[in-house]
Every structure is written in C-alpha cells, then in structure tokens.
Amino acid sequence: MKTTTPKQEDDLIIVDPKKLLPWTANSRPKRLTKESVRELMQSIAMAGKTRGKKGHIITPLLGRPSPAKPGYYDLAAGHRRRASAIFLKMVGVPLIVREMTDEELQEELITENLQRTDPDPREEAAALKAAAKSGANLGELADRLGKSRAW
Numbered sequence: 001m002k003t004t005t006p007k008q009e010d011d012l013i014i015v016d017p018k019k020l021l022p023w024t025a026n027s028r029p030k031r032l033t034k035e036s037v038r039e040l041m042q043s044i045a046m047a048g049k050t051r052g053k054k055g056h057i058i059t060p061l062l063g064r065p066s067p068a069k070p071g072y073y074d075l076a077a078g079h080r081r082r083a084s085a086i087f088l089k090m091v092g093v094p095l096i097v098r099e100m101t102d103e104e105l106q107e108e109l110i111t112e113n114l115q116r117t118d119p120d121p122r123e124e125a126a127a128l129k130a131a132a133k134s135g136a137n138l139g140e141l142a143d144r145l146g147k148s149r150a151w
Helices: 038-049 079-087 102-114 121-133 138-144
Strands: 011-015 020-022 061-065 073-077 093-097
Touching: 020 079, 038 079, 061 102, 073 079, 073 102, 079 093, 102 121, 121 138
Parallel strands: 020 073, 061 093
Antiparallel strands: 011 093, 061 073
C-alpha cells in the first residue's frame, strides 16, 4: 500500500524568547509577572535541570514571522511560557512558525485562551473586541470555536 506524507505547512524552530513579540490584542502579557508565572517557571526549570539546561519547554509556542519587525515573530500562543523562559534567561524555546493573517493569529489566540481550564471572561471579551476591530465576523468566529452565536 502506498502512502503519502502530508504537506508540511508549519516549521518547528528554536528561537530566542526575546524575539517573540506578544500580540498587541492579547491582554494576558500586560499582567505577566514573575509571581504570576512562578509555578510554570518552577516546572520549566525542573524539567531543564534533569536535562542539564536552564529550562525545558515541551509544548512549542505558536507564532508567525513578524511583518513589522524582520527576524522576530508575533506570538499567537504561549505567552506564559515565553515570559517564564525570559525570566529563567533561557536562550531558546520551541516555536511552531505558521504563516497567518492578523485575523488567523487573533483566532489562534482566542482559541488557545478558551482551551484553558478557567478562562477569564474579561480576557474573552477583550479578545473578541480586538477581533471585531480587526474586521472579524464574530458569528463565524463563534461557529469555528464551537461557541453559540450568543456567546
């Protein structure tokens, strides 16, 4: 039986966390302090310690090449992991690089935040407001996210 390999659309790279730019419409990075990511930092540090590194992040972050700043990436998912890596002075983190429009990046950001155990309704509202400002059809967005249109 002949099988084909699916076309790879994303690249996985290791990048300096300081080259990851928080997406401007995300409210989360404004509140990321050492205290707010302390437990995640400890987990990343311990995973790194067993590997002889400052830290180890298992789940890659998600971003796109920044159209505004060549050599940098706009971050769609992984803002807490990015902050932890910077606080730990890590020199590289795994990043899935995907070509995305502003609307697609915003949708990824909203999706990631909704998949949390306890998403903050204010963050959801801020993300939706930003999506509406960028011209997103909120009804279609709700459908793609598995939410009711009344959401």
